[in-house]
Amino acid sequence: MEEAKKRGRPKGSKDLKKRKQRDPSTYSHGGYKLSEEARKKSTFYKANNPDLPQGYNSNLVEFLEAITPTEKIDVNDIEGMRERFRHYLEMCAMYDQKVCNTQAYIAIGLTKCQVSQYIIRRSQNPERADFLEWLKMYCSAYREALMNDGKINPVVGIFLGKNYDGLKDQQEHVVVANNPLGETVTEEELSKKYLESANLDTIETTAQESVPLQIPETEPEPTAHNE
Numbered sequence: 001m002e003e004a005k006k007r008g009r010p011k012g013s014k015d016l017k018k019r020k021q022r023d024p025s026t027y028s029h030g031g032y033k034l035s036e037e038a039r040k041k042s043t044f045y046k047a048n049n050p051d052l053p054q055g056y057n058s059n060l061v062e063f064l065e066a067i068t069p070t071e072k073i074d075v076n077d078i079e080g081m082r083e084r085f086r087h088y089l090e091m092c093a094m095y096d097q098k099v100c101n102t103q104a105y106i107a108i109g110l111t112k113c114q115v116s117q118y119i120i121r122r123s124q125n126p127e128r129a130d131f132l133e134w135l136k137m138y139c140s141a142y143r144e145a146l147m148n149d150g151k152i153n154p155v156v157g158i159f160l161g162k163n164y165d166g167l168k169d170q171q172e173h174v175v176v177a178n179n180p181l182g183e184t185v186t187e188e189e190l191s192k193k194y195l196e197s198a199n200l201d202t203i204e205t206t207a208q209e210s211v212p213l214q215i216p217e218t219e220p221e222p223t224a225h226n227e
Contacts, residue, residue: 060097063097067107068106075114075118078125078127081131085108088108091107100139100160104135115132115136119132136165143160143161144157
């Protein structure tokens with residue numbers, strides 16, 4: 001069996017144009033590496049930039065420690081919840097952090113599931129449900145202001161709205177009933193329509209005579225006589 005011919009350029013062939021040599025600095029262990037200019041323009045590297053400002057992580061950890069309560073909250077103490085939320089807003093201003101739902105829940109001492117259940121079960125404590133709904137509306141208004149000012153990506157804002165505010169993509173379908181008779185007509189119009197379409201001259205009416213029911217007479221059975 002003949003050996004398969006090797007693919008490639010034939011021997012002795014030459015390039016008509018000189019090939020452009022790549023910069024060796026763009027290679028990294030055999031793989032292609034983005035240049036610094038391309039890295040700055042890439043949205044992926046902007047969103048996943050590991051080069052955070054110095055002190056950013058420590059400032060965030062200190063902020064979370066400052067807003068985390070040390071004692072459990074009485075779920076029926078509405079004034080205590082308000083006080084903790086005010087403290088959370090003060091910490092946001094002090095540490096220059098954005099307001100968000102999850103951090104607000106942590107600062108109060110509740111979870112997202114608890115907040116949802118307390119709002120749904122309004123009859124248990126209407127005042128608590130009103131406060132938690134107001135808190136969610138406050139955070140939603142803050143996010144909306146950031147989106148309007150171009151401070152956060154609208155896609156991220158919509159995602160947070162779906163996650164915390166119950167927003168959803170909904171399509172409306174209009175269902176039209178299919179009436180085979182067309183438009184609705186009155187009984188008189190319907191009877192007139194059928195009378196006009198019928199040919200009365202070809203219709204023969206026959207009277208059905210009633211025949212009386214005749215019951216046949218039966219002869220009396222002979223009686224037996226004793227001889």
